[in-house]
Amino acid sequence: MSEPLKRPYQRHGDKESSAFFEEYLEKIYNWRDGVGLTEMIREMHSVVIEVDEQDRHAYLEELCLMTPYHFKKSYHNEHFIYSLLEVDENSPGYIIRSRKEKDRSKVMPMNMLSPVAMKKPYTKYVGEVYRVTDFEKAVELLGQAGVEFQDEGMVKNSRLQFIRTIPSQYTWNTVGYIHYPNGARQYYVEQFADHPEAGEFLERLRAIKAxxxxxxxxxxxxxxxxxxxxxxxxxxxxxMLEYIKLTSYHYWGSYDILDQNSSTNVTRNSYGWPESKSPARVFTASNTPYFLDHLVKLPSPTESFVINYGxxxxxxxYGVADNVKGQDFDNIDFAVDRLKENGVEFLLQVIGSKDEGLKQIFSRTSQLSYLITEYIQRYNxxxxxxxxxxxxxxTQAAGEDAALKKPRMGEGNLSD
Ligand SMILES: [Fe+2]
Structure with missing residues (x-):
């Protein structure tokens, strides 16, 4: 499907937003549709994660076991070593990068502001990259709308163009844009020099996939x-408004999780594609700020996470197949049990049921990426x-996991 969905987008959820949000959401949609960006910005093409170079191989091994991603190749330029992973051309690729000169790290200053994040100062999720149909025009329109871009990592040649925004003030994530001529998918890192990996390491990855x-x-x-x-x-x-301005995503809806003092807010691609082609972007926020915890008297796992990890x-x-030919058991339970037997740790058990429509589980936070892996199986x-x-x-389980790492700046040890 190459035509965006017709507005109005269907709204879900029980949490209302402010009149300001609704007014500017509509204005952003009108602007985006009017200048042609909704049509120009397409699917999520890749996801970029930065890890410490000492963790890069171990993280690739973790991804190979826990996800459908396959390692393709590593590259490098003067700033980074990049490893490219892919499932297929119909879902986003992964670019796992580590910085060569640590004193030039851009994620380190952000991480040093939070007591747990500072323990892994060179590790941070960086952002998503979207494919655009007209690079020059899209970047020009976004620039006219005040979007600022980074020069570092920019690629501009006849075969491929790539650029990314500076980090958002609200999420500290970036949004990248890529364009290449029709045909097989390309990644911006493929423009850089090959970074050969040791045969032993490649053999380990093959063994993990087997x-x-x-x-x-x-x-x-x-x-x-x-x-x-x-x-x-x-x-x-x-x-959310900023993300909707920068992409062709739309606001799907928000749900209040009152007893966890949190809300889950969802934006989705506006082309009606399956999430595997262009995954939903979820924003989780507390309902009240952390400094009112003593008055609100509710757990505050969402804002505690932000304070601890930035x-x-x-x-x-990751989705889990509803149906694998000839099998009549719950695939999520099966996959989680096999992963547990192989050393992967999870928070709680698989929750939800077939009758309720879905089952989900969170892994423990990866000490290589500081990311949790969720598995989600939908039924019918x-x-x-x-x-x-x-x-x-x-939310509660993730809060307890984060709490284990010990909270708050005053209690952190800066020299740790
Ligand atoms: Fe989730």
Whole structure:
């Protein structure tokens, strides 16, 4: 499908937003549609994650076991070593990068502001890249609308163009734009020099993929379903409006998770594609700011996470097949059990049920990426990303995991 969905976009959820949000949401849609950006900015093409170079190989191994991604090749330029992973051309690729000169790190200053993040100062989710049909025009229109871009990593040649924004003030994530002539998908890192990997390491990755197949995880765990970022309470509406301005996504709806003092806010691609082609972007925010916790008297896992880890991506969710030929068991339980037997740790058990439409589970936070992996299996065409009961459990469990790492700046040890 190459035509965007017709407006108005269907709205879901029980949480209302302000009149300001509704007014500017409509204005952004009108501007975006009017100048042609909704039509020009297409699917999520790739996802960029930065890790410490000492963790890069271990993280690639983790991804190869826990996700359908396959390692393709590594590249380097004067700034970074990049590893490219892919499922297929119909879902976003992964670019895992590590910076060569640590004293030039841009993520380190952000991480040093938060007591847990500072323990892994060179590790941060960076952002998503979208494919555009007219690079020059899209960048010009966004620039005219005040969007600022970074020069570092920019690629501009006849075969490929790529640029990314400076990090958002609300999410600390960037949005990139890529264009290449019709045909096979290309990634911006493919313009850089090859970075050969040791044969031993490549052999380990092959063994992990073979094991994943033997375990029956291959084919059950699907590409990315959604990505969820955690933000401060006052940034909820701004973060979504900004993301909708920068992409062709639309506001799908918000759900209040009152007893976890949180809301889950969803934006989705505006082409009606399956999430595997262009995953939903979720923004989770507290309902009240952390400094009122003593008066609100509710747990505050969402804002505690932001304070401990900084504004950052919290989890990346992978779909789980509803049906694998000839099998009548719950694929999510099967895949999670096999992963557990192979050392992957999870928070709680699989929650939800077939009757409720979906089952979900969170892994423990990866100590290599500081990201949680979610698995989500929908039954009988269920349309949502969660049930309120599930999300309350998940939010609470993630909060307890984050709390283990010990909170708040005053208690952190700067020399750790
Ligand atoms: Fe999720």
């Amino acid at each position: 094991k994943q197949k033997d375990l029956g995880i291959t084919g059950r765990v699907l590409p990315i379903d959604h990505l969820a970022t955690r933000i401060l309470q006052q940034d909820r509406e701004h973060a 504004k950052r991506m919290h989890h990346i969710a 065409g269920f349309q949502g990303f969660f049930t309120k009961k599930n999300v309350a459990f998940l």
